[in-house]
Amino acid sequence: MTFFDLRxxxxxxxxxxxxxLRRQWMIIVAISDYDRNRQAAGSSLGxxxxxxxxxxxxxxxxxxxxxxxxxxxxxxxxAGGSTDIYFNIVAFMLTGFCIVFLFRNVAIKSLSGLKLxxxxxxxxxxxxxxxxxxxLNDMRALATLSLAILGVVYYFTWxxxxxxxxxxxxxxxxxxxxxxxxxxxxxxxxxxxxWLVKIIKRLIQRVIIFTSGIFFATFEIPAHLRPxxxxxxxxxxxxxxxxxxxxxxxxxxxxxxxxxxxxxxxLSFSLILYRTNESLLLVANDD
Numbered sequence: 001m002t003f004f005d006l007r008x009x010x011x012x013x014x015x016x017x018x019x020x021l022r023r024q025w026m027i028i029v030a031i032s033d034y035d036r037n038r039q040a041a042g043s044s045l046g047x048x049x050x051x052x053x054x055x056x057x058x059x060x061x062x063x064x065x066x067x068x069x070x071x072x073x074x075x076x077x078x079a080g081g082s083t084d085i086y087f088n089i090v091a092f093m094l095t096g097f098c099i100v101f102l103f104r105n106v107a108i109k110s111l112s113g114l115k116l117x118x119x120x121x122x123x124x125x126x127x128x129x130x131x132x133x134x135x136l137n138d139m140r141a142l143a144t145l146s147l148a149i150l151g152v153v154y155y156f157t158w159x160x161x162x163x164x165x166x167x168x169x170x171x172x173x174x175x176x177x178x179x180x181x182x183x184x185x186x187x188x189x190x191x192x193x194x195w196l197v198k199i200i201k202r203l204i205q206r207v208i209i210f211t212s213g214i215f216f217a218t219f220e221i222p223a224h225l226r227p228x229x230x231x232x233x234x235x236x237x238x239x240x241x242x243x244x245x246x247x248x249x250x251x252x253x254x255x256x257x258x259x260x261x262x263x264x265x266x267l268s269f270s271l272i273l274y275r276t277n278e279s280l281l282l283v284a285n286d287d
Contacts, residue, residue: 031133181266
């Protein structure tokens with residue numbers, strides 16, 4: 001076998017993989033569109049519902065941040081200065097909200113099993129395809145809302161900044177990977193103890209929101225207290241996302257390597273469980 005034969009075989013193999021990935025991507029997009037249209041048809045708000053709900057929560061959190069800023073005055077309790085030096089309050093809150101709620105929504109949908117079972121009647125469609133499609137819907141909704149709000153900010157301030165777009169995209173994708181991996185892992189482990197899923201779901205819905213940096217920056221926290229919050233990989237995602245927008249934004253004790261490690265480990269562990277327990281995804285945990 002000559003070198004040219006080996007190269008031809010390799011090119012055929014790569015081409016087959018690309019075609020397979022393209023086919024799966026088209027399936028995921030089709031399921032995503034189907035679910036979005038299904039939800040729009042069952043709601044009086046139509047397709048706007050997927051944007052209105054996160055917008056309401058976003059406005060609530062902005063209000064909380066403004067209140068905290070007013071209560072502490074000129075940031076006299078901050079360890080490293082004011083976040084206002086690096087971001088206006090809308091951009092600061094938006095960056096935290098997008099990453100945290102992307103993880104929250106994707107993880108909860110993974111935890112809930114498969115409520116959308118109609119596409120499974122087609123042999124090519126697997127449970128993981130549906131979970132990826134539902135995740136894609138959340139990514140679309142949050143990305144659309146983020147761009148809309150940033151557009152409003154730009155209209156009034158005439159300023160827009162994105163110093164490291166590659167890092168921003170990487171953090172976004174790593175967050176999705178970690179959310180899917182985390183949700184699937186808990187689903188499978190939850191078969192050993194059904195209360196585990198309920199407890200984890202409550203933690204995701206409440207505790208993680210308040211410990212992942214939506215309201216605060218890491219440099220505002222005194223150095224001796226940071227270890228109590230930097231264990232949370234979502235906090236690393238939030239702070240790295242802010243850093244990708246403004247590279248002057250300080251991120252003490254924040255590591256991209258830690259975020260990558262957590263994402264790879266959770267996703268790899270969940271895929272191993274998925275290969276051996278695929279049918280468990282068909283059991284919805286709606287509690």
